[in-house]
Amino acid sequence: MPFAALPDLNMYYERAGAGEPLLFISGTGGDLRVKPNVFDGGLGQAFDLLAFDQRGLGQTDKPDVAYSMAQYADDAAALMDHVGWDSALVVGVSFGGMVAQELVLRHPQKVRRLVLACTSPGGAGGASFPFHEIDHLKGEARARHLMAFSDTRRDEAWAKANPELYEQLVQMSATDPFAGEPGREHGAWRQLEARSHHDTWERLPQIAVPTLIAAGRYDGVALPETQLNLAMQIPGSTLRFFKGGHLFMIQDRTAVPAMIEFLKA
Template sequence: MPSVRANGIDIYYERAGSGPRLLFISGTGGDLRNKPNVFDGALGRSFEVLAYDQRGLGRTEKPDVPYSMADYADDAAALMDAVGWDRAHVVGVSFGGMVAQELALRHPGKVERLVLACTSPGGAGGASFPFHEIEHLKGEARARHLLPISDTRRDEAWAKAHPELYAQLIAQTAADPFADEPGRAMGAHRQLEARARHDTWDRLPDIAIPTLIAAGRYDGIALPQTQEKMAGRIPGAQLRWFEGGHLFMIQDRAAAPAIAAFLTGDA
């Protein structure tokens, strides 16, 4: 499996597909071993996709030191250099969108078009849900806590009206087949520490790259009002709403084609 030394750590990555180059940056706890992933969807069929496990996660190195959002952005830039990519479109989802903001600010020459999906700028623009405050919740307890936040339509009344689907979603969300791996908990904790300090709000006007803010109407993690603020803060940014919550990219079949159309300039 491919791994490369970049920005001082060993980064596990995968690369597949054909077409315009697309760097995909995943969210909190992202691990390419979890299927399906970006390579199985519409973006994987339309682009040459480069995706990777971020520091502290999956099969990438997990140094037990404080991580910063700048570290994550520099990891992405160094990975691009290591595989010979000078520029690419960038899609960042949730935490990956926070990294993508830093990447566009720290390494603007590397980003052609930028999609910030279900993410937040922090600071006065609004922070994402504080996952570091529920780090003690594991398995089903965590899944039950997050489900009505991830999609605000899935409240207690909805759960009672759809018991089988509710149970299925809880089981899917609670599963973590890699929970006992060495360094897994520490790396995840280090990511949450960095995430809690994320704040690009004052610098967002410096993003001079065509940008799409993609958002779910019922997202209680990256709040709708935060998406509106972010779209108004980045010069020329477009804002598009989709039918879903934090996982709108798999809930709304229109999402991936719309993102692809923006990236290729066909929107």
């Protein structure tokens, strides 16, 4: 298993495929052991794909100290150095999109083209759903609470009309096969804590690389109006909405091909 020895932690990563280098930055709670993952989709077939477990998550070290968004961005930059990449295409999804914003702002020379998917700028531009405020909810209770935020079409009326599908989705979201691992709980909390302080709003006009903002029309986590704010604040950016919620990349089969087309332009 490949690990990168970064200045203050050991980071687990995976790399596969061929073509232009693409760094994929995952969302809240991301763990490469959970299958299927990004390597099983179109991005893994179209690029030399590099993905990793962020600090506090998966098989990467989980120091029980405060994390910052700047640290997350610097981790990504350090991993690129570890594999010998001077620059790469970058896709950041949800929390990973927040990290990607910091990466391109702190290390602009490392990013060739950028996709920000279902994410938010924070600050005056609007924040994503405050997961840190519901950390007390676990398992099924958390899954039920988040159902209508993940996709705003899945409201109470929808749940009553589709009870079997609703319960299936709850069980899929409630299951954590790695619960109870040492450091897992405090690492996840440290990520949420850093996420709650994310704010790139005033700095976004500094982004000078081609940027695609990809979003779900029915996303209650990263709201559609927040995507409009991102598009207005990042010079020359392109905004595309897809049919789905926070998981639009899975729900709309046109989403990943559109990202690939943009990245290869």
